[in-house]
Amino acid sequence: MxxxxxxxxxxxxxxxxxxxxxxxxxxxxxxxxxxxxxxxxxxxxxxxxxxxxxxxxxxxxxxxxxxxxxxxxxxxxxxxxxxxxxxxxxxxxxxxxxxxxxxxxxxxxxxxxxxxxxxxxxxxxxxxxxxxxxxxxxxxxxxxxxxxxxxxxxxxxxxxxxxxxxxxxxxxxxxxxxxxxLPSMPVTRRLSYGKQLNVLTKPQLWLNIAAACCILASLYSVYAYFAEYLEVVTGMSGKMVSIMLILFGASGIIGNMQAAKFLSRNMVKTIISYPLVLGAIYCLIYYLGSYSIPMSIIIIIWGAVFTGGLIVSQTWLTSEASEAPEFANSLFVSFGNLGITIGTTLGGWFLSQMGTHLIAWSGVLFLVLASACIGLKIKLFGSKKGFETSTE
Known part of the structure; x- marks a missing residue:
């Protein structure tokens, strides 16, 4: 089984x-x-x-x-x-x-x-x-x-x-x-459209959506210009950039599983800690990005943390709408794409107006906003309710 x-x-x-x-x-x-x-x-x-x-x-x-x-x-x-x-x-x-x-x-x-x-x-x-x-x-x-x-x-x-x-x-x-x-999975308890849409009336859900959107924006405001940064700032060749992309993706597979384990142990601490960890990586990228060997090591860690952000943001958003799990997941997909669009747009602005080396700070800006949303959610609604993983 x-x-x-x-x-x-x-x-x-x-x-x-x-x-x-x-x-x-x-x-x-x-x-x-x-x-x-x-x-x-x-x-x-x-x-x-x-x-x-x-x-x-x-x-x-x-x-x-x-x-x-x-x-x-x-x-x-x-x-x-x-x-x-x-x-x-x-x-x-x-x-x-x-x-x-x-x-x-x-x-x-x-x-x-x-x-x-x-x-x-x-x-x-x-x-x-x-x-x-x-x-x-x-x-x-x-x-x-x-x-x-x-x-x-x-x-x-x-x-x-x-x-x-x-x-x-x-x-x-x-x-x-x-x-x-996959066995047959009929919907045994169908929610009306009204009940599913009713989750949108919860202010705490919108704080979760905003935080998840900002996390995705932070991830892609920097990652979207991954190749540009490595070529311009680190001075890597196109072939080396391709190798770095593969390393990034390979470590990302491990990062998914590790993030899931952390969420299983303590969801609240994991969600609070994530922006801090990713922010620290962005700082390392800024200060050590011009050095090939340190940057190669950072990329491996970055890949693991990057992909962990996907499940962290999905878990955070859907935790406040466990009564309508599929609708909540659709909100994650839609607002996740919105976050990616906003992030790549602002990242591109940073790159064109402030230079490639400063691109990491666009990611930090979104992480500050994400942390503010997370902190406000916990302060207004507590850290107990709404942190269960949706399994229905």
């Missing part, structure tokens, strides 16, 4: 990797797409920005729409759509066709994530839910950190069609795993 649950969690995580790779992996083949369809780089980039915009806007509403459907059916159906979408993308005859077949599954992206988090957490005892979530987040980590270089490599070495077919195969394998290992 334990082995079957492990396979179930990894099947869900593989689906998360595939969907994340579909979202961000295309960045690595945008030049090939632009060349094939004879369009500019900015127009090709719309394939990324429009996908993210649809996720941010539609997430909670799409999750509400499917909230009464059997979780196994939802996960399997979304993977079928993504499998077909990538298959059609491989043979798209024009840019407009590619845009359409790519954007349709974007509406279902937050639905899969919301249900996947809830299904993984509910498949194990409550005290193990953080570790189950960490395994799912591993798929997100690998997809976000390695999706771009993997897709870029396949596109360069083989073809654009092969890159899309790779994503299609990943989704198909995950679909097979879901069908085999």
């Amino acid at each position: 334990h082995s079957k649950k492990s396979f179930l969690t990894y099947a869900i995580a593989l689906g998360v990797f595939g969907i994340t790779n579909t979202e961000v992996g295309i960045v690595g083949i945008l030049p090939i797409i632009a060349d094939k369809f004879h369009i500019g780089a900015s127009q090709a980039g719309m394939l990324v920005s429009m996908f993210a915009l649809i996720i941010a806007i539609s997430g909670p509403f799409m999750t509400l729409l499917f909230s009464g459907v059997n979780r196994k059916k939802i996960l399997a159906s979304v993977l079928v759509v993504f499998t077909i979408s990538n298959l059609l993308s491989a043979f798209a005859s024009s840019y407009n066709v590619l845009m359409i077949v790519r954007l349709i599954p974007a509406f279902l992206h937050p639905v899969y994530f919301s249900v996947a988090f809830a299904a993984a957490a509910s498949s194990v005892p409550q005290e193990q839910s953080a570790l189950a979530l960490a395994k799912v987040f591993t798929g997100l980590t690998v997809g976000m950190v390695l999706g771009v270089p993997i897709t870029s490599f396949i596109g360069d070495q083989f073809s654009l069609e092969t890159a899309f077919l790779f994503s299609s195969v990943v989704h198909a394998i995950s679909l097979l795993g879901i069908l085999i290992f």
Whole structure:
């Protein structure tokens, strides 16, 4: 039984990797797409920005729409759509066709994530839910950190069609795993739309949302310019930057699991401590970033702490809406994307106006805001209520 649950969690995580790779992996083949369809780089980039915009806007509403459907059916159906979408993308005859077949599954992206988090957490005892979530987040980590270089490599070495077919195969394998290992999970206690939306009336939830949004903004205001920093400040070559990205991603997998263990032991202390730890790393990046060897060590630690922030912010946000776990997860997906957008925008402003070396301070600024939201939440509403992990 334990082995079957492990396979179930990894099947869900593989689906998360595939969907994340579909979202961000295309960045690595945008030049090939632009060349094939004879369009500019900015127009090709719309394939990324429009996908993210649809996720941010539609997430909670799409999750509400499917909230009464059997979780196994939802996960399997979304993977079928993504499998077909990538298959059609491989043979798209024009840019407009590619845009359409790519954007349709974007509406279902937050639905899969919301249900996947809830299904993984509910498949194990409550005290193990953080570790189950960490395994799912591993798929997100690998997809976000390695999706771009993997897709870029396949596109360069083989073809654009092969890159899309790779994503299609990943989704198909995950679909097979879901069908085999996930038991039927009908919704036994369906909440009305009104009751699910009612969680939005809780001021403490909005403080949690603000903190999670700021944490994600802090993460990506610096990470989005990872390569730029290493090339300009540290003086690394393009090849070394690629190696650093791999190290960053590998340590991130370990960081997911460690963050989950800390959350299981003491959620409150972990959430309070996280901005302080990440802030200390940003300070090290600023003061030691021009030295290759220290920076290489920092990157390994940074990768672990970075990915830990994903599960920390998700746990913090959803802890205040445990009565509507899937809707809460959809809020995390939507506001997480909003945080990423805000963070990369401010980080870009810091880079252009103040120089690459000061980029770390944009991350520190968001961490200060996150800590203020966390502190205010605890001061106004206490540190006991709302810190349980959602497992329903």
